[in-house]
Amino acid sequence: METSNTDHLVDAIVANDVDTVFGIPGAHTYELSDALPRRSNKILFIHI
Known part of the structure; x- marks a missing residue:
């Protein structure tokens, strides 16, 4: 892939030691929502 x-x-x-990401869920964040668990299980994505 x-x-x-x-x-x-x-x-x-991840390289900058960020552990929480905030975002508004929607079509513009689908790729990010997919990539976060694929690249790291240490980042929390909080939908606001």
Whole structure:
């Protein structure tokens, strides 16, 4: 599987020791919602 831009974004989030991400759920965050658990199980995504 090819690495997406969103995977690279999550890798950068992990590299900077971010443990919580806040966002509004919707079509614009589907890729992020998919990439977070694929790249790290240590990041909590809080839907606001």
